Amino acid sequence: MTKRIAVFASGNGSNFQVIAEQFPVAFVFSDHRDAYVLERAKSLGVPSYAFELKEFDNKAAYEAAIVDLLEEHEIDLVVLAGYMKIVASTLLAKYEGRMINIHPAYLPEFPGAHGIEDAWAAGVAESGVTIHWVDSGVDSGQIIRQERVPRLEGDTIDSFEERIHAMEYRLYPEVLESLGVKRHQE
Numbered sequence: 001m002t003k004r005i006a007v008f009a010s011g012n013g014s015n016f017q018v019i020a021e022q023f024p025v026a027f028v029f030s031d032h033r034d035a036y037v038l039e040r041a042k043s044l045g046v047p048s049y050a051f052e053l054k055e056f057d058n059k060a061a062y063e064a065a066i067v068d069l070l071e072e073h074e075i076d077l078v079v080l081a082g083y084m085k086i087v088a089s090t091l092l093a094k095y096e097g098r099m100i101n102i103h104p105a106y107l108p109e110f111p112g113a114h115g116i117e118d119a120w121a122a123g124v125a126e127s128g129v130t131i132h133w134v135d136s137g138v139d140s141g142q143i144i145r146q147e148r149v150p151r152l153e154g155d156t157i158d159s160f161e162e163r164i165h166a167m168e169y170r171l172y173p174e175v176l177e178s179l180g181v182k183r184h185q186e
């Protein structure tokens with residue numbers, strides 16, 4: 001049996017799109033009702049849900065609503081792809097060990113919300129991409145896979161960023177497959 005996945009994204013959703021083109025996605029969740037990822041889901045025919053933390057009394061109630069969705073859809077693996085919230089105890093209690101994240105830097109270098117910009121500003125010769133299990137820290141869970149991405153002569157932050165995203169689009173599908181998620185049937 002293939003693992004059933006849900007993808008969480010807060011904004012653009014390009015990683016979600018790459019994943020959904022290659023693997024069945026049970027649903028996408030966004031914590032922003034106007035996120036572009038929801039348009040992508042519609043075009044790809046992937047069910048989507050969106051609600052915002054501010055619509056709930058507290059984070060525990062917000063995460064309890066997410067857990068309900070995950071349980072309703074019998075999700076085996078939660079795939080964070082540009083989900084910009086820290087995962088808190090309600091969600092972790094149920095899904096730690098079944099939740100992965102992609103980070104656009106070579107962890108533990110440059111954790112946090114600005115991995116690409118921070119690496120660029122530090123003037124490093126190379127950065128990278130990391131996929132890791134989610135724990136209660138920020139980008140601190142056990143690493144599943146990481147690859148280096150060089151900063152090339154003549155790079156601008158845009159070309160550097162593009163090269164990092166290209167690595168993300170290559171690595172996430174490989175990792176999903178290695179974790180037992182089956183691709184779309186031909």
Ligand code: GRF
Nearest residue numbers: 012013014015082102103104
């Ligand atoms: C990616 O760079 C991912 O590593 C980071 O947020 C970005 C999301 O991009 N966590 P997108 O929404 O998949 O286009």
